[in-house]
Amino acid sequence: MTARMSLKKLSTHLGLAEGTVSRALNNYPDISAKTRKRVQEEAIRLGYSANPLARRLATGIAEAVAYIMPESHSSISEPFVSQLLTGLGDSLSQRGWDLLVTQSVPAEDEPEMIRKLVTSGRVSGVVISRPHKNDARIKLLQSAKFPFIVHGRSLQSEDYAWYDVDSEKAFGDAVDHLVALGHSRIGFVGAPTYYTFAQARLDGYRNTLVANGLPSDDNLIQICELSDDGGERGAGHLLDADNPPTAILCTTDVQAFGALAAIRARGGVPGKHVSVIGYDGLRIGRHTNPPLTTLAQPQAHSGRQLGDMLLAIIDGGDPKNFQELRSAELLRRQSDGPVWTERVQQAAQPHLPQC
């Protein structure tokens, strides 16, 4: 590999001052069209491109944003991270910016990590996932007046940018759907409610229950961790109680996988004896036993969207103008069905809705 071309070499080669060449390359208006053309052509001919580190130091623009990895309690790799990063990378690469991935080290807490990140000047903005209802990171970034965007929302979400899916509404839809299928005892496998999304989904479940004239029974609610094991435990408790639910709503697909297992372990057939509905729309849900009915969020391009919005904010846009709420749709596969009774069973085999 030949010695890297520098501005200095390029400028002496062209017989121009460094500053002139720099301005020509950056399309300053005070450079004649002729020399600008000459400079730019020679630059690409010699394969010159400015050293990003030097440029960043000189301009004070980091040309990079950081994605804060969600804390991974249970070493469950988040299935959405890869997709989100791809989208983010797409968005940033159009501008030639870098995507950093960071996580807090065990020794220090996350706000401290973010504080260091922000003050270090390594990045121009950050995106965070899975905010808590009262998220210290968000407050920190707000008070620092640092550009950021949230994948999700906290309780007070008026003053910053976010991209979220209305999971409260989604869970309402799911309850309506189950009620329409005849269910009146609907269980809920929740996640720790310091997560905003966990609270929202619980609210959607509860509120829609009452809206349908059904009681909201706390015995039908289990809060457990965001893993298949968590879901299995939670659903297990529900099923083992007196007067168990005939349907179970789970906060995430991964939990729902565990719920399916819990039902099968007790000799039941999910979708027949007990309905299960998850949330996320993971493709992998097509392969569970039975295929999982789920609330599918349109996360195909959420990363792209987050990136574009963050860039707009870094460019000076008002964060308040970048708040996007998408909605999830019920994707019926085979884990939901009409409420099961002996009568129905004798009359006819309960039909399984098709995917």
Next chain:
Amino acid sequence: MTARMSLKKLSTHLGLAEGTVSRALNNYPDISAKTRKRVQEEAIRLGYSANPLARRLATGIAEAVAYIMPESHSSISEPFVSQLLTGLGDSLSQRGWDLLVTQSVPAEDEPEMIRKLVTSGRVSGVVISRPHKNDARIKLLQSAKFPFIVHGRSLQSEDYAWYDVDSEKAFGDAVDHLVALGHSRIGFVGAPTYYTFAQARLDGYRNTLVANGLPSDDNLIQICELSDDGGERGAGHLLDADNPPTAILCTTDVQAFGALAAIRARGGVPGKHVSVIGYDGLRIGRHTNPPLTTLAQPQAHSGRQLGDMLLAIIDGGDPKNFQELRSAELLRRQSDGPVWTERVQQAAQPHLPQC
């Protein structure tokens, strides 16, 4: 946020020269223990830490490495990416280095992207995944004498660093296992063989077949894409042919999920009528129908390992000394079983091995 502390301010505050303070902070031996202590304490008291961009420019060390995202043909998000990044991040953060995630933009090819990345000076090393048998990226990095490590191997792997799992051996083990269960017609759902891992797994399958005195029949081999749909198509072709296999080996778990679906779609019971074995050890395989028997690779800390090795190479270590071959283990769940025959069925219900 108060104005960021700079070396200059800190040094005038201390009544020392900038250079002196810098050397004190960096533990140069020519600074007296007394002043060094004074400087370091005052630095942390005032919350000073060097601007990374300036340091990187001055030292010429990028203090960052890049992870090249595998090309995502089919928009299938790779389940292992998240875990790998976590491990990589762990390793790098100990040194305070950054982790960049990059991918090639549609407009340019991957080697070109890597060339730019390397010459830009933004990173001190790169890690790449899923190498081809004859990988242009590897050649490029080798000829540039740039520090890198490969997650996997190419055909010629003597001269660079890699971390890989012996999937040839793993597939041999799987064939032995199936033969021991009585199978003699074993199908193979492969991936494009420009991927080294795809070729290795195919080789392991073929060679072990002959080693067991069985013919290697090309009609039992289907090459298809790395997705559940690909696996379903491939397995479907196998099953629809004359004299179909009684067991199917799949290159990845995701493909195996599709194979399970193909069997079920034809009225068969995977693990009973037709055995299926995947590769990856994805946790999600516990929830398929039936739970997938798989070759589990110990990828829990592969990211960490890759990071540590790359750092050692950047520090001047000889890449040849950093080659690590791990092995995968057969994780029996319920998609494999003895070869199915009418006789066996009449004699007794085929038993399903437990997870």
Next chain:
DNA sequence: AGCATTTCCGAAAGCGCTTTCGGAATCAAG
């Protein structure tokens, strides 16, 4: 032709650090 503009480029001062080099102060030895 003469003056006021405008156009275009060179020079220089940073950006915030690191690192080499040399000299002043300190020390031990004669």
Next chain:
DNA sequence: CTTGATTCCGAAAGCGCTTTCGGAAATGCT
């Protein structure tokens, strides 16, 4: 009390760019 060797720190030159500023050259005007 010298001398030579050490110890410790200051000064300055970068790293490779950007950007402001001022002036020379070219242009417009009357």
